[in-house]
Amino acid sequence: MTLPAPSPRRTVSRLTALGALVALTGCGGGETKVMSLAELSDRSLTFALADVDDAETPDAQGAHRFTVSYSVTAEGPCSRFADDVTATLNGQPMTLVSGGASDVGGRSEACENSRAYFNFDPAAWGREPVEDITVQLQDATSTVRLVVLKAKAKRKFTFQGEGTPDKLRVGQAYAFLWEPATEVPGPVEALLLREGGRAPGVLSVTQDGNKATIDIPAGTPQANHTLTMGADLVGTVGECTGVASCSGAIFHSQDFVLSVVP
Template structure:
């Protein structure tokens, strides 16, 4: 992963896998009804990375069950299915795992959907409805207006591929119906290893950032990123639901006098 990537992006790109101690590495197949006392965590990842635009998980919606700290590891039964707005999701059953060299650990039961960012950009903003089913129960999660391609759009004169030292530039978050925050801006010189963090002034969906006067005149990558909580209208079949939406976007540019 690029050294400019923030901690928030690193977490968002993860598979929402929690590894905790469990009963001797044992696995118990459980129905959705038996997992009704668990919580769900969702993550919508929308990472437009100039270096690796097709990175695995960059445009993904994941729903993950919590892991208990005692007892055997839970695993989805074979008849569990999941859909996002009617489209099939990938089911990861979970269970005992040795990921990271830890024996006797539990891996979350989870489902995910890799969406097409270009298609979401063409389509109108809409709700995300996730439904898991088996012979015993139905679990539903509905997020209002979460199905959207998020963008930072350059505002004002000029173009975002050529920024001048000492100048301040404005970007606008879309869709404008939601307010992210706080927005983080990182500037990494071509061939550099440590990005510099820019001072950001945010007013709702509008973001202003200065290019410091001492910025080297060279090619750079500007990364803007922010997260926000979705508006949940339904969470049924489990104890609770929570999560976040994360978007970051790269601009490859030249810093000029």
């Protein structure tokens, strides 16, 4: 799984849960064993939905991706999917990453997670109704099934109130709604980076359910800026079979290119 490269303003993105999906963890002597899904049934399955609307690189690899990943064990060996493993998300094929021993960073005894991912079209998801995400992995020995309730949705922050999000005034407060409105993420974080600047400023955020209100500080330079808002929430598992446990998170961040005016 390749996530978008972080920019100086992307420190708002709490991608630790997503990064854990490709963790390199010590294993038994760097040994790789081809394992069936039945042999992997005592491991946990972690999922992550990344929904990153980056103004600089809107089509960055991994920006709009759902990933499921098997845990690795300290005792080893490193698991590798068998050749007959298949994976689908709502009936559509997922990309498999077999996993196994890795020498990334010179760690000869590290395991790379066995995993599968699906790159979704954010425009299509925005047009389609909110649905459950159903992931199914299958081979000759077993079927693994994960259902994340109401997870198939295009998340967004929608500007509220008077004016437009491309022109914000110094010293005023502005509200944004997280959608789908049925979800309550959080906490919401916000960064404001001046065009050509090196360090983003952390904005004060007041949150009431799915509504986040930001304040533009009085000392903010009157210039072009990028506002980045981001939040995550725990995914709700409706079904988890064929593995020991399932858990994961949904993350969304969104850029607004704007001018700060007096």
